[in-house]
Amino acid sequence: MPRTPHASPQTLRLFEALMKEPTTWRYGYDLSRETDLASGTLYPILMRLTEQSLLEAAWEPSDQPGRPPRHTYRLTGDGVTLAKVRLADAAAKAASRQTAAAKIVRPA
């Protein structure tokens, strides 16, 4: 069975964070804090998603002088569609797992 791309728990956590307000541009650090992913995990995912045009990235000049511009991210249309599918899949899987577990605990 081929592996489903962009379905890892880490990627799902990122999708969840991005889908709260899909049209807002988000900062990397805030995403890292919200998803509880380390930078070394988060950024490779961001890189992958951007490479496949699921995410768009832009430089935003800092409003405070003397600070470097910050990189911001948001899902593209394709990205939003995929995130919805992946999150729905994950929710369905979790639900079926729960019923399976209930069956083991309480045999009918």
Added chain:
Amino acid sequence: MRRESETGTGETGTGGAGMGEAAMSEPGTNGAGMSGNGLTRFAHRVLTVAVRGRKERGGPWGEAVLAEFDQAAGTAAALRWAAGGLRVAIAERYSRRPTAYRIGLAALAVLLAAPFLVTVKYVPSGSMQPTMEIASRYLVDKVGFRLTGLDYGDVVVHPLPDFPERETERRVLGFAGDRLDCRAGHLFRNDVAVDEPYLTEGTVTECEPATVPPGELYTLGDHREVANDSRLSGFVPADSVTGRVVLLG
């Protein structure tokens, strides 16, 4: 794509101001990277070098991590951020190189590491016949056995207890706590006959009963009639083992 990004930047004018306010409301986060302690500054320096090298600007993703560095509140968060940033910088740097270059680099790394991991040796004596003939070559794994541990029947390399300057190959037949003895020319471990298919047919093993003390091994040569092994020179300290034979050639 680029045009979209441009309009995106325009849109975030208001969003950016919102973020500014958020930063204001948390005075601790503001400029923590710049006014932080030595460790934080050092981490920032290391990350900058990793991202940029000698260039003015590094790759976009490395720069992105670097630009977020001063958001991290506290030394621990800053160090974690920088550590992940190193991974990003390395991944970005090497993903830009052509595949052939990366394969070459990996091959070079293997070549450099190999002498520390495996080595080729010559069999100095006939004490492991018929498994190992005199002057034949074999490959020794010097690291793997430390991770996986040894098992009964493994052929290991260790210095001879009575000639510490000479290394030899022997088969591990007893670990700490095992009781070994010989009955009618066969080796018994804890009263169970040891299956030894590697011996020449008709081999007679003679030994004194022995119980292996903690931290020691009981090792024998396959050529029982001539081998100077644990029957003669005693137990072998487990930590004196330098390798495990993985390939005969």
